[in-house]
Amino acid sequence: xxxxxxxxxxxVTEMGQEVTLRCKPISGHDYLFWYRQTMMRGLELLxxxxxxxxxxxxxxxxxxxxxxxPNASFSTLKIQPSEPRDSAVYFCASSLAGVTEAFFGQGTRxxxx
Amino acid sequence: xxxxxxxxxxxxxxxxxxxxxxxxxxxxxxxxYLFWYKQPPSGELVFLIRRNSFDEQxxxxxxxxxxxxxxxxxxxxxITASQVVDSAVYFCALSEAGLxxxxxxxxxxTTVTVRA
Numbered sequence: 001x002x003x004x005x006x007x008x009x010x011x012v013t014e015m016g017q018e019v020t021l022r023c024k025p026i027s028g029h030d031y032l033f034w035y036r037q038t039m040m041r042g043l044e045l046l047x048x049x050x051x052x053x054x055x056x057x058x059x060x061x062x063x064x065x066x067x068x069x070p071n072a073s074f075s076t077l078k079i080q081p082s083e084p085r086d087s088a089v090y091f092c093a094s095s096l097a098g099v100t101e102a103f104f105g106q107g108t109r110x111x112x113x
Numbered sequence: 114x115x116x117x118x119x120x121x122x123x124x125x126x127x128x129x130x131x132x133x134x135x136x137x138x139x140x141x142x143x144x145x146y147l148f149w150y151k152q153p154p155s156g157e158l159v160f161l162i163r164r165n166s167f168d169e170q171x172x173x174x175x176x177x178x179x180x181x182x183x184x185x186x187x188x189x190x191x192i193t194a195s196q197v198v199d200s201a202v203y204f205c206a207l208s209e210a211g212l213x214x215x216x217x218x219x220x221x222x223t224t225v226t227v228r229a
Contacts, residue, residue: 033217042219042220042222043219043222044219050215100163102160102217109156
């Protein structure tokens with residue numbers, strides 16, 4: 001299996017622009033997680049899905065952030081409008097069941113200038 | 114409140130030394146899972162181990178070993194005979210499955226630097 005695939009790997013955008021991050025989970029995995037990593041806050045969960053349904057979005061910072069999972073093989077995290085404080089590495093991860101280990105993608109490094 | 118505490122921010126050792134990383138967790142759950150992940154300089158997060166709350170047996174995998182003690186709520190990780198390739202940030206994480214909460218709560222990480 002190719003593992004969790006995220007795109008793009010790097011994104012530089014101007015403040016106010018819309019940013020869309022993409023994730024393809026490992027085939028057969030039914031949990032998908034979006035995490036954000038910053039120096040100040042470490043690794044924090046933004047949202048996770050089970051069988052394409054959002055279960056916990058309490059970590060989504062504000063209404064500018066939205067996530068969707070239209071099918072079992074694709075998810076997006078959108079930021080609109082983006083702000084410099086959104087600069088971070090965004091990780092997508094998937095797991096076979098809630099209690100098994102999560103496998104992470106290589107992350108998307110977002111820079112908002 | 115922080116559910117996972119990794120008190121050591123940075124550890125620096127010389128190659129072939131042993132290094133132990135501390136992890137203390139906090140949960141009301143009786144069914145939970147503990148994890149260790151490695152984040153090398155390249156940035157990806159690599160899964161190392163998962164333990165459930167009912168299995169307190171220590172585990173060894175090559176130069177890696179883990180000591181799980183429920184009495185002290187600790188899940189410590191030892192690298193024996195460290196190598197330069199072990200240089201990375203190591204994260205401990207907790208999943209509270211008994212509360213139907215499957216997200217991973219991560220500690221702040223310990224940066225390990227192994228010098229040649």
